[in-house]
Amino acid sequence: MKFFNIHSRFYKNSLVKNILLFVIFATPTFAFAQSNYNIVECGASNKGDKAATKIINNTINKAFKSGGGTIYFPSGTYITGPITLKSNITLYLEAGATLKFSDDFDDYLPMVESRWEGIDVTNFHPLIYAYEAENIAIKGRGTLDGQGRKWWDYHHTLYSKPKTFKSKWQVEFAKQNTNVLMPDEPYMIERGFCRPPFIQPMYCKNILIEGITITNSPFWTINPEFCENINIDNVTVYNPDSPNTDGINPESCRNVHISNCKISVGDDCVTIKSGKDAAGRKMNIPCENITITNCTMLDGHGAVVIGSEMSGGIKKITISNCVFEGTDRGIRIKSTRGRGGVVEDIAINNIIMKDIKKEAIKLNMFYAKSDEEPVSERTPSFKNIHFSNISGNAYQAGFLLGLKELKIKDISFYNIRLDATKGFMIEDAEDIDFSNIVINNTEGAVISALDTKFIEINGLKTKTPVAQTPIIELTDVENALILNCNQNRKTDIFLKLDGGKTKDIYLGNNNLVQVNTEVLKTEKVNSDIIKISH
Structure with missing residues (x-):
């Protein structure tokens, strides 16, 4: 018996013999070690x-x-x-x-x-x-x-x-x-x-x-x-x-884990994609189940970017425990008319952003110039995207731009601490939530919203109020809830309202004792649209 050095009397036992023969001849070839x-x-x-x-x-x-x-x-x-x-x-x-x-x-x-x-x-x-x-x-x-x-x-x-x-x-x-x-x-x-x-x-x-x-x-x-x-x-x-020369670009892939990487490139550090325009929609294969964690992004147009090629859809993405330093943007999600596809179910948590040259957070559905068109398979969609525990400094804290025909929806920001030249700008969005936010900006409003519905601002403050400039500026905004804001620095204007479509604005439990003008309304605003509760 060449395979085993065993006592012949032991081998002659029929039961043992049959077991050994099964092991020898039934063992699949992949059980043997591969070659080097x-x-x-x-x-x-x-x-x-x-x-x-x-x-x-x-x-x-x-x-x-x-x-x-x-x-x-x-x-x-x-x-x-x-x-x-x-x-x-x-x-x-x-x-x-x-x-x-x-x-x-x-x-x-x-x-x-x-x-x-x-x-x-x-x-x-x-x-x-x-x-x-x-x-x-x-x-x-x-x-x-x-x-x-x-x-x-x-x-x-x-x-x-x-x-x-x-x-x-x-x-x-x-x-x-x-x-x-x-x-x-x-x-x-x-x-x-x-x-x-x-x-x-x-x-x-x-x-x-x-x-x-x-x-x-x-x-x-x-x-x-x-x-x-x-x-x-x-x-x-x-x-x-x-x-x-993007760093890591999974496209139309599923179950991707990117961890412990260091990336410094001439374009985006990590980008998630799923095909472009009609070609991407024809393949119709999303990028999904992606985790990015414990990475350092140094230099590049964007640290983590979704799109603009996202026509097959992008969903179930988590980005956590990362450091972004010196990139043009931190988190960037971009698309345009003609792409189609849906970006949804995105969670970004525990990010340090240092010396971001442009926006810390940018969601842009108007990446390329185009004219408004009816909603169709060519219309991209961003929804259910959540940011939490982000700190650092950037030129602009955030920029959200949807489409007239299909707004960005269900976006939340929790526990954000940023020093910036400019604050958040929001246009054509719906169901936007800010909670526990500190933005220390030196130009313009902390949060400026245009053509937006259902925005909630809970626990906002700044240490650097800009003279003769509102902390919050809402233009043609419907259904805004502003709560629990503690503006303890000398401030000229807390809230400015403009636009004939502005309505249903509610303020409650805000500490504004250091504010000279609590609400400033232009002549376009109906005087009965505001409800204030201290």
Whole structure:
């Protein structure tokens, strides 16, 4: 008996014999340990002197055919073109290992099925790509360097050329994409030179990206599409001075966990998306069940952004325990007419925002200029979005802008402490709640609302009232409830009301002993619309 060293008399027992035979021959092949492949031993150079693309991909294919395995990169520098991952494959980069990706555009041909800014296309092969794979991972303490400068420079060059200019890559893109469902505003899709994302798994399950540093991406950095069960942990993304190099962009994915990451990029740090315009609505696959926690966002247009490509819908998102420092905006949710889709069930909690250059919080349904139109599948919707326990400083505390035909709805702010030049501006919104809010702004009102219904302000104060300026300014606002505000600094005006549609304003239990004018009304306001209870 080769498999077991056992006493023959024990083996001759028929019951034991049958059990052992069952264990031996019924054990599935996946129970055996997968293989490790040292890429240097497989023939790749770690001296940075010659390309290892074929060796890396051949080794992946060999491991895949054997049931999977780990491709191990010892310390050193590797030159490579695009890599295609297969099921049950792990890339493991030892500390000190750097994969430098080719900046020769021809290396990323032939083009493959991809998605680019929410549009389904055939495009340059991503630097690391997987299609319909399961159980894939990129791990370790090493670095992936996309060497994106050449891609960035060529992107900028195209803007200086007429749209009729066609490079060989643009010609190939046009050839491969004759039936693309174009967005309302085509931008680079129309020009036909769409830089590849760095890591783009498509239709994959069970993805782990852990520990590595990623730098100099040609375009979006980690961009899973139509994937499920994704864990991105302890990853550093650094793309300095670069166009459209978002950090982590799950798109039309579900069950995504992003944690303990540090991101500093040339666009948005983390962005959640689900397709653009008619193409996104046709696929109709939402991004859902997303958690972002314990991350630090440094530099970028937005720390965490939802949209503007959200046509398939975005829902069930939590963002917590993060630090945003030096980004243009903190939390930004954006869309426009033509997108369609619904953003809903969003919770943002325990965020420190420092030195935010524009808005700490921005919800904007008017991202691109457009004319009012009837509500249809083209109309986006934002609802049930909640912010709590946010502190720091920004140029503007908040900006909420809905559409005339469909307002932003069910937005709440609880325990917000911000120093800012400007306070909150709200327009075309409904069911907006503020509770326990301190905004220390130096220009304008703390909260200014226009064309808004059902707004409640409970426990608002500022330490920096602006001379001859109201704390709260309501214009064409219906059904406002202002309660428990404690304005204990010398203040000229507490509440200003304007607009012929303003009605049903109720003030109760406010401490306004330091306020010169409690309510200032313009001539447009009906004198009987206010109820005050001290």
